[in-house]
Structure formats: C-alpha cells, structure tokens
Amino acid sequence: xxxxxxxxxxxxxxxxxxxxxxxxxxxxxxxxxxxxxxxxxxxxxxxxxxxxxxxxxxxxxxxxxxxxxxxxxxxxxxxxxxxxxxxxxxxxxxxxxxxxxxxxxxxxxxxxxxxxxxxxxxxxxxxxxxxxxxxxxxxxxxxxxxxxxxxxxxxxxxxxxxxxxxxxxxxxxxxxxxxxxxxxxxxxxxxxxxxxxxxxxxxxxxxxxxxxxxxxxxxxxxxxxxxxxxxxxxxxxxxxxxxxxxxxxxxxxxxxxxxxxxxxxxxxxxxxxxxxxxxxxxxxxxxxxxxxxxxxxxxxxxxxxxxxx
Amino acid sequence: xxxxxxxxxxxxxxxxxxxxxxxxxxxxxxxxxxxxxxxxxxxxxxxxxxxxxxxxxxxxxxxxxxxxxxxxxxxxxxxxxxxxxxxxxxxxxxxxxxxxxxxxxxxxxxx
Numbered sequence: 001x002x003x004x005x006x007x008x009x010x011x012x013x014x015x016x017x018x019x020x021x022x023x024x025x026x027x028x029x030x031x032x033x034x035x036x037x038x039x040x041x042x043x044x045x046x047x048x049x050x051x052x053x054x055x056x057x058x059x060x061x062x063x064x065x066x067x068x069x070x071x072x073x074x075x076x077x078x079x080x081x082x083x084x085x086x087x088x089x090x091x092x093x094x095x096x097x098x099x100x101x102x103x104x105x106x107x108x109x110x111x112x113x114x115x116x117x118x119x120x121x122x123x124x125x126x127x128x129x130x131x132x133x134x135x136x137x138x139x140x141x142x143x144x145x146x147x148x149x150x151x152x153x154x155x156x157x158x159x160x161x162x163x164x165x166x167x168x169x170x171x172x173x174x175x176x177x178x179x180x181x182x183x184x185x186x187x188x189x190x191x192x193x194x195x196x197x198x199x200x201x202x203x204x205x206x207x208x209x210x211x212x213x214x215x216x217x218x219x220x221x222x223x224x225x226x227x228x229x230x231x232x233x234x235x236x237x238x239x240x241x242x243x244x245x246x247x248x249x250x251x252x253x254x255x256x257x258x259x260x261x262x263x264x265x266x267x268x269x270x271x272x273x274x275x276x277x278x279x280x281x282x283x284x285x286x287x288x289x290x291x292x293x294x295x296x297x298x299x300x301x302x303x304x305x306x307x308x309x
Numbered sequence: 310x311x312x313x314x315x316x317x318x319x320x321x322x323x324x325x326x327x328x329x330x331x332x333x334x335x336x337x338x339x340x341x342x343x344x345x346x347x348x349x350x351x352x353x354x355x356x357x358x359x360x361x362x363x364x365x366x367x368x369x370x371x372x373x374x375x376x377x378x379x380x381x382x383x384x385x386x387x388x389x390x391x392x393x394x395x396x397x398x399x400x401x402x403x404x405x406x407x408x409x410x411x412x413x414x415x416x417x418x419x420x
Binding site: 017018062063064065240242259260261262263264265302303306307308309 | 345346347348349350351352353355369370371372373374404
C-alpha cells in the first residue's frame with residue numbers, strides 16, 4: 001500500500017502535576033528516553049525504536065490532561081494542502097513556528113468538534129544514531145530498560161460530537177473507520193476507531209459530555225509476554241493499574257490500562273490486526289459493549305467511561 | 310505508626326487509616342467501598358471528599374477538581390490526603406452513569 005498524507009500519530013503533549021514524579025515514571029518505569037528540555041520547562045521523550053526526536057512531551061500544570069495531539073504528515077506540501085483543506089472545512093487554523101517544540105518544524109493546529117487541539121507537522125529531527133540504522137541489532141539496552149515500549153502508538157480521546165469528529169478525520173484528513181460501538185438505538189456511536197495507516201487504530205474517540213478529555217495515550221509492546229512483564233514492572237513500582245492484563249474485543253489488542261503519577265491513563269498493549277482502507281468497519285452492538293472493551297470479563301468497569309483527565 | 314479513625318458522615322461507618330497510606334489506599338486495601346476509585350493519582354477527581362473535622366497531609370491534586378477556595382473549605386481528593394488525626398468526612402465524588410447520548414445532559418463527575 002502507499003502510505004501518503006497523514007502518516008501517524010507523532011506526538012502527544014501531556015500535563016503533569018509534579019514534573020519530578022512524572023520524569024521518574026516516564027523515564028525510568030515506562031522506560032522512555034529523555035531527549036530534551038525546553039525554555040517552558042517541557043520535557044521530551046521518545047520510545048527506543050522511534051526514529052524521530054520526540055513523541056511524548058510533558059508540561060507541569062495544575063491540572064492533568066492533554067494539551068495537544070499531533071500527526072506527522074509526509075511533506076511540507078501536504079502540510080500546506082491539509083491546512084487549506086481544514087480551513088475550507090470551516091475550522092480556523094494556527095501556524096506554530098518551527099522550533100516551538102524542540103526539533104519540530106512548523107505545526108498547523110486546530111480544534112476539532114470534541115474540543116481537542118489537533119496538530120499536523122511535516123518535519124521533526126531524526127533520532128537515528130549509526131547504531132540504529134547501520135547493521136542494527138534487534139534489541140539494545142534501551143529496549144530492555146523499564147517497560148520499554150517500541151513506540152507511542154495511538155490515543156483515545158473523550159468528548160462530544162464524535163460523528164462530526166469522524167466526518168472531519170475521514171473527509172479532510174483521509175482516515176478511515178475501522179471499528180465502532182453503537183448505543184442502544186443501534187445507530188448512535190458510543191465510540192469510533194480511526195486509522196490513517198494499516199494499524200487497527202491511530203486515534204479513537206468515545207462520546208462524552210465534557211470536551212477535550214484524555215482517556216489514554218498508548219504504547220506498543222512486542223508481545224503478550226511483554227504485556228505481562230509490563231504488569232510486573234507496574235506492580236513493582238506501585239503504579240496504579242486500572243484494568244488488565246486482558247484483551248480488548250475491539251482491535252483484539254492485549255492490554256493494560258494504568259495511570260501515570262498525575263492520573264493520566266496510559267496503555268501498554270500488544271497485538272491487534274492490520275487493516276486496509278477498503279475494509280468495512282467492524283461494529284459492536286450495545287449488547288456486547290462489555291466484550292468490545294474487555295473481551296474476557298465481558299463487562300465495562302465504571303472507570304472506562306468515567307475516569308478521564 | 311499512628312492509626313487514625315476516619316468516620317463517614319453519611320453512613321456512620323468507620324475506617325482505620327494509618328499515617329503511611331492515603332485515605333483511598335486505606336479503603337481499597339481492606340476491600341472496603343464508599344469512595345469511588347479512579348486514577349488514584351490526583352488527576353481524575355472521582356474520589357472527591359470533604360473533610361469536616363480533623364487534619365491531614367495533602368499532596369498536589371488537579372485544580373480542575375479541587376479549586377483553591379474549595380481546598381480551604383476542606384475539599385480534597387481521597388487519593389491525595391493522608392490523615393494526621395481522626396477525620397470526619399463526607400463523600401462528594403460520584404461514579405455516575407455515563408452513557409451519554411446526544412442531547413442528554415448529566416451531572417459532571419465529582420463537580
């Protein structure tokens with residue numbers, strides 16, 4: 001397949017209540033690599049197998065949650081085109097200068113119907129060291145330190161008007177719907193999963209009355225065994241686990257939901273399937289919403305729909 | 310290690326809480342219920358309580374859920390307070406029924 005336009009989730013900026021605690025968690029327990037700090041006090045991380053300079057950006061604030069979620073696009077020309085398309089759709093856009101985020105080119109930011117700030121950008125500094133790209137070994141010390149996810153993979157965001165969110169992502173940004181959960185009426189969507197690649201999801205949304213909420217940012221692991229290892233590391237470090245290890249019906253991913261020290265949920269997951277844009281979306285009915293989210297328990301925990309930052 | 314007694318005004322139930330655990334941890338470890346459990350880390354707000362009597366140590370908690378003026382009126386997140394005396398508390402946070410539908414309003418969690 002040819003992957004063009006929007007390539008992948010590239011960065012998420014997460015608010016933390018205490019930077020020192022957050023850095024211990026993201027750097028040592030989750031095992032991301034710190035790649036920089038900026039004049040605003042933001043701290044930058046990437047996962048060991050990522051090729052760009054940063055993917056997770058932390059900012060200390062008096063409330064937890066997400067500042068913005070960014071997608072990398074394939075070129076500056078695509079960035080210009082998508083900026084025009086977003087404006088033509090009726091959403092105002094803002095250009096944030098190159099360098100505002102470390103080693104990151106110009107970003108185009110806009111607010112979507114769910115209240116989230118979404119960004120597109122075409123350029124980010126490369127993290128490639130010769131060890132990573134010339135005769136690379138299959139693993140290295142950084143891939144074994146802490147939970148050590150392969151990459152920042154996707155996010156699940158909560159807010160209103162998710163049908164408008166879907167229309168925008170599909171018709172402006174070129175995503176496609178991979179899965180959905182419907183409410184009792186058999187029509188209204190409770191949740192949507194969207195892909196810009198052949199991953200089962202690059203971003204997902206759950207309908208929620210409050211705008212601009214974060215359910216989780218997700219990190220990819222290689223195997224179910226690594227998911228179990230992640231659970232061990234979480235318990236060893238007294239990390240607050242929400243659910244799992246278990247499996248999602250949606251995407252078939254094996255998963256743990258847990259919370260960072262500021263209460264922002266994160267996921268460590270493995271598996272899932274590959275999709276193609278010509279596939280019909282998978283639909284979960286209201287009767288099976290429990291199995292859609294937690295395949296083994298077949299019931300939601302109250303926190304899935306209620307606990308967000 | 311000192312042990313303090315936390316009394317919930319709605320039910321009259323009491324909970325023994327040592328000075329190394331947060332109120333929420335003390336409740337969860339005994340398998341007790343009463344305060345909704347969310348992120349356990351001061352971010353989500355579902356375990357909001359109001360301390361009516363007694364003193365406690367407070368850790369940083371999200372201002373989205375406990376404003377400064379509320380904090381001085383005794384409001385807190387149970388996951389971020391460690392009792393330093395016997396306490397009398399009332400539970401504010403609710404884990405509501407969240408299945409939001411278009412046009413349907415619901416009370417915000419813990420607000």
